[in-house]
Amino acid sequence: MSKQQSNPRSGRKQAALAAQEVVAQPQAAAVQGGGALPQLLESSLARDIARAMMDGFNRHYRLFRQETARAKHRFETADWHGQQRGQRERIEFYDVRVRECVQRLEKEFRAGSQPMEVWHEAKLLYIGLLVGHFQPELAETFFNSVTTKILHRTYFQNSFLFVRPAISTEYIQIDEPSESTTFRCYYPRRDALEEVAAQMLEDCRLQRAFTDRARDVRRVAQALSAMLGDAKIRTNFQIQVLSSLFYRNKGAYLVGKLINGFDEMPICLPILHDERGGLYVDALLHTERDMHTLFSFSRAYFMVDMEIPSAYVQFLRSIMPRKPRNEIYNSLGLAKQGKNLFYRDFLSHLRSSTDKFRIAPGIKGMVMLVFDLPSFPYVFKLIKDYYPPQKETTREQIKGKYRLVKQHDRVGRMADTMEYSEVAFPRARFEDELIAEIQKFAPSQLEISDRDGDGNVEVILKHLYIERRMIPLNIYLQETFDAGEGDARAQRQMEHAVIEYGNAIKDLVAANIFPGDMLWKNFGVTRHGKVVFYDYDEIEYLTDCNFRKVPAPRNEEEEMSGEIWYSVARNDVFPETFGPFLLGNPRVRDIFMQHHGDLLEPQFWQQHKERIQQGHVYDVFPYDGSSRFADEGGAAPADAAANAAALAPPGGTAQSGNVPA
Ligand SMILES: Nc1ncnc2c1ncn2[C@@H]1O[C@H](COP(=O)(O)OP(=O)(O)OP(=O)(O)O)[C@@H](O)[C@H]1O
Secondary structure (H helix, E strand, O other): OOOOOOOOOOOHHHHHHHHHHHHHHHHHHHHOOOOOOOOOOOOOHHHHHHHHHHHHHHHHHHHHHHHHHHHHHHHHOOOHHHHHHHHHHHHHHHHHHHHHHHHHHHHHHOHHHOOHHHHHHHHHHHHHHHOOOOOHHHHHHHHHHHHHHHOOHHHOOOOOOOOOOOOOOOOOOOOOOOOOOOEEEEOOOHHHHHHHHHHHHHHOOOOOOEOOHHHHHHHHHHHHHHHHOOOOOOOOOEEEEEOOOEEEOOEEEEEEEEEEOOEEEEEEEEEEEEOOOOEEEOEOEOOHHHHHHHOOOOOOOOEOOOOOHHHHHHHHHHHOOOOOHHHHHHHOOOHHHHHHHHHHHHHHHHHOOOOOEEEOOOOOOOOEEEEEOOOOOEEEEEEOOOOOOOOOOOHHHHHHHHHHHHHOOOOOOEOOOEEEEEEEEEHHHEOHHHHHHHHHHOHHHEEEEOOOOOOOOEEEEEEEEEEEOOEEHHHHHHHHHHHOOOOHHHHHHHHHHHHHHHHHHHHHHHOOEEOOOOOHHHEEEOOOOOEEEOOOOOOEEHHHOEEOOOOOOOOHHHHHOOOOOOOOOOOEEOHHHHHHHHOOOHHHHHHHHHHHHHHHOHHHHHHHHHHHHOOOOOOOOOOOHHHEOOOOOOOOEHHHHHHHHHHOOOOOOOOOOOOOO
């Protein structure tokens, strides 16, 4: 093959042909069950490229870990603003390092002009460098990220990048006995659980004292004992806990599991600061559901210092077997790995299913065109090219809002999104109605072609968000209305949904987010019955909004006017006016007013805005109040007390679902 033909940046068809040539041999061999041995080149270029790529990844992970490791000190010193900043800034690290690496490869090796034989060999040599590496799966993804910035997309195949993983992540371990292992084991006696609880807390090595460690040890031991109930203790009875604590916002979480015979039960101890500035254990969470809530896609990523991330993922999967691995990687802050795994799962799902992509059920969006594949639990969102006049926004502004949500504390109430570009789907899997919809509303985003020249027509979408599918709240409520007042179960569900809806808004308020458009259709209900917001194009920081009372009319003409007669600035919000849009159904209105009437009062919003402006950082804890250890008159948990007071409706108790009351 000539150098010209195999240049990764040459024209499309030519490139496609070249790609076929290069991969022809390995593919043929693969059919026979093995790979062809590569003809090694004499040039050292491939080795240098592989080495530079490895250096690029190692630098990335070193910096990522350094930032992550700071979370412990920030927790110990109650540096909450720093913690949030760290969480936010760490998200950007990956792209910066990829860019650096691409630049280096271009500058030192003119990477974009090298023939494909060099790239093929660079991949093989990179695999060699991964033997014995502690983060091989992340390093493979890094290689993909860099390579896809350099090669033409016709080369996006396993010969040149890691379409499939090459290195196993099973049984990776640190040989040095002095180094910390992924998890610690404790072998308690049934009658000496306190000893183990004390040791577990001691081993966290937190540089801040517990206010009443003996009390916490007793509570943890009692909770462990209650978990065991009257189960017979088996020979393998043990507790395993992950060596690094999980930090997020104002909490540190000790995550592990209790093993007895064939039973394995998750455990998690949230460690918080109390009002006196001491530490305390707030709860012992122990159900799979608790874990799902803690690791939800609608929360910010944890900061966890991990030498071998795949070992953490394996451990976490053992306590959350139904949680996809991509979501676990995401929750650990390794979002590119999550994105890569998601895409692999998606392609595999496409191959093994036959249903078609369709317009998502529900009320169509004005700025987003949303579609789904019924057999797959995610939705795909395109930004439209045209919006109705009331939506004064642009593609860039919308992207900015989605970015804001990604970096913000999502407090269990805003769905995380994955952003993709140039995604190709088989045309045959699209309903014609959906194609017509995209052609009408987002033509700039659509290409339908046989891009790879392989005889398969594809739908190629330029830019796409993907997020978990939920049941739109308007549909959920409608189903309960349709079931009728005689259906007690439906009535309970309706009540739950309305209360949850208000809780969701209050949790968003605590996170300094004003959702903008609060219509039911902009919220979804998750598998666990949580209400989560997913329409981001109008969100604002609460602190950027001006919450106003509707002015009293000055004369009869103003009073009778059907129009808004007072002047309204761009960021003015009139909470009293929410009611007519939301509360048309009398039953819904009753429940809403009973639990969340304060949301219609400007003071509620103003007070929160002021507190946030004064520097108060609310934290919305990922478990409900009923899971918390009952207070025995000990130290009041700082945040819980503040939130309870601040978020409670007048004369009532805190209603926010997750804010401990
Ligand atoms: N995660 C999701 N799960 C299920 N359905 C969804 C999801 N996200 C969006 N939808 C559906 O797509 C519709 C439009 O989505 P979205 O609210 O994001 O669009 P939008 O254009 O921003 O809306 P609006 O017109 O209110 O600004 C929703 O009303 C809902 O029916």
